[in-house]
Amino acid sequence: MDITIDISLPKSWTDLTQQQLRFLLAVIASVNRINRNVPFRSQDDYAAQTAAQVATICLFKWSGITVICPYADGYLVKADNREVYLPTQIITAALVHLSWTKQLPQFPVRLDTVDGAKAIPADISSGLSFDAWLACETFWQQYQASQNPELLRQMAEILYNKEGIRPRPAATLGVFYWWAGVKNMVSAMFPNFFRSIGPEGTPEPIAYDTMRHNIDTQIRALTKGDITKESEILALNALRALTELDAQAREYDELQKKYGTT
Known part of the structure; x- marks a missing residue:
């Protein structure tokens, strides 16, 4: 049975509320701090993995989806009061909409x-x-x-x-x-x-x-x-x-x- 989950995500830095901006900055700072102590194959691999982790955390936070249990090939989550299994492919496709989080803003945004x-x-x-x-x-x-x-x-x-x-x-x-x-x-x-x-x-x-x-x-x-x-x-x-x-x-x-x- 196909299950549809409707979510709404910010489309750019300028779409962020103050609360969302604070959350994104906190996630970027935290993930970078943790990953500095993790061995990566290259600087490019570090950047790619860090960006993906940041976007994934923001995806779940901003969509209101609660992760119950992560698996190697997906996540068991709770959305709209239902437990749903989301395979990695679905998450990867959704992350495209947050690709802007790994870029610098084209217009000024700041904490008030x-x-x-x-x-x-x-x-x-x-x-x-x-x-x-x-x-x-x-x-x-x-x-x-x-x-x-x-x-x-x-x-x-x-x-x-x-x-x-x-x-x-x-x-x-x-x-x-x-x-x-x-x-x-x-x-x-x-x-x-x-x-x-x-x-x-x-x-x-x-x-x-x-x-x-x-x-x-x-x-x-x-x-x-x-x-x-x-x-x-x-x-x-x-x-x-x-x-x-x-x-x-x-x-x-x-x-x-x-x-x-x-």
Whole structure:
């Protein structure tokens, strides 16, 4: 006899409620912590197995299906007050709908509150100066190279406006996913100035000297070499400053196309 189970799942990061987002981040943090001590054949195998485990846990949680007993080839579950055996093939097919959980967000998503502090708007439309943007970018790039969670905590101090903030591991991870979404958002908004962090969601870390040079170049571009304007520029709303940088990058590209490299 065929048995139908109707379930509804989030279709993307932006579909998540705050409760679902907290759960997903907690699962990602927990599964990664456990799997770090498990021998895998390769890094790719680690990533694939971890992603599948995260998606499976979320599938059961968000669908309201209770696992009674796992088996080698499936699960005995309770759904709609009935006990049902779900073979692995059915679970695997359902996991396709949660494949987005292994990707970085294309748009900013974040926890509303962390350690009692309220976040600035997810899309950084207000509450973030250009100076604060540069600080977050510095911490972000350094995190790519070191994977030191303290750098994400320092980002949280800025994004949640709380000095000495103490986020839990899931909330710390949430800062990483939030900024990844911000990076992809601004890459789409300002294509002349930014490049996307990549279809696979794997940003390329850069050397500190290169990063520092890039930041100084951004500031000089906005001040046009007038150091007396630096404080004014750094106090600008981040998106306003990025709008100006994108316009300058577009003008530069147009000049290059018209006159060629000098």
